[in-house]
Amino acid sequence: MSARGLILALALLASPVLAQDYAEVSLPDARAEAQAVALMDSIRCVVCQGQPISGSNADLAGDMRRLIRERIAAGESPEQVRSFLIGRYGDWVSFKPEVKPITAPLWLVPLLALLGGGALVARRLQRRKA
Amino acid sequence: MNRKLLLWLPFGLCALLFVVFFAGLKHPDDHVIASQMVGKPLPEFTAGPAMPGQPGTASSDFKDGKPRLLNIFASWCVPCVQEIPMLIRLKAAGAEIDSIAVHDTTADLTKFLSQNGNPYTRIGLDEGGKAQIAFGSAGVPETFVVDGKGTILYQHIGVVTEEDMPKLLAMLEQAK
Structure with a gap:
């Protein structure tokens, strides 16, 4: 676990609300949150395909937002998470042309x-x- | 003469672009998102038991040498209802069908299965869409053919119909 991940884990343990649903809740670290949001803006919702997952109400888009926040909080870079998603759904899932x-x-x-x-x-x- | 044609070229190209864009508006893209995991080993996942008395589904269950179908479904999914009779027939023909229910609850699934029947050996409740994303599944229903070593052979997107049954059964037979 990276230092940031460890700090996040400790912060979570210390916070009164233990279970945060990162589909809708921002990460406590502003820099990580900005990275996560930038990535969400460039990942296509696979349900309502014209929209990025940041602006979609589909359940699966929420799941992807949660996955992105959790992975970035655990120390992965946005491009690592993007390539994970491309590895699952193909280039179509990313709005960023490769x-x-x-x-x-x-x-x-x-x-x-x-x-x-x-x-x-x-x-x-x-x-x-x- | 040639020069005049050349002058019309930009206009012609723009007109062509307009026709293409207009055609695109008339036929909105209905892109089927195929999983990139076909041909690869199953991703690691654990979906806990959704129903009392029936096991959940995990990647470790798929390495026992027996090829099977992995159906991704949900009780709230209307086409999934239509698919259940086909799955029951596939089961009768010897197919083992494991499943993952997405965005679902035990109460809703109990109702769904008692109304439509239960062709599943295992039903895992996907927590937070983790298994669904790991599979590269973009919706419900989808059915994966998995061989006895846990490699994904095929992804069927959408309802399994009468016409799809022979193909799925043949793939399972071949994978033995």
Whole structure:
């Protein structure tokens, strides 16, 4: 268990409310909570698929929020939790586009368009000068 | 001439994009989320007994050499009612069916099973959706085929119908 996890466990033991449901309750550590919320905003609810789990009322979305908060409180990084979820549900569950061969066009097309546009403008400027 | 065509190109591309977007609006994406766990060993999970007198379900139960079906269901799930008669027939044909009930309670399950029948050997109550997420299951009902070593062979998403029965039985037979 990491130091943060240990501190959280101790904090939980000391707090009057022992059982916190992290589906709806924030983590006591503000930094961890911010990380968790940022991740929730970029994980797709697999029930109501247009929504991130942070804004979904589906039970399964609540379960995923709880899982994210618990894992982050236990010291996992947001990207580790994201890859756990992708390992279960596939890339579709993450709103963050991954860089890999099949998604290469996503990243390359804007670059090519910029280059092409630049070339067009350069040609026109040259012609004007001449 | 060529130059004129070139000038129309951006307009044409935009028009094409509009057609694609419009078609997308008319046919909202109904994406089936398949589990990425197919072909992999069962994830570690323990779902405690949901019903008195019937064992719960855990990953350790799936390594005894016997292939089985793992049905993910819930008493509040309407299509699950439709599926139970098929599961009862699968059981009669020799399939062992273990299950995990998600977001459920013993009281609701008691009512559901007494009304519809109980084809299950084991019923585990999934606590906090942990087992469901571990399986990469996105909804109910879903049925996994698991071989005797605990490897997930197949995921059936949605209701098991009459047409699905031969396939499921053949997979169980093959996995023996």
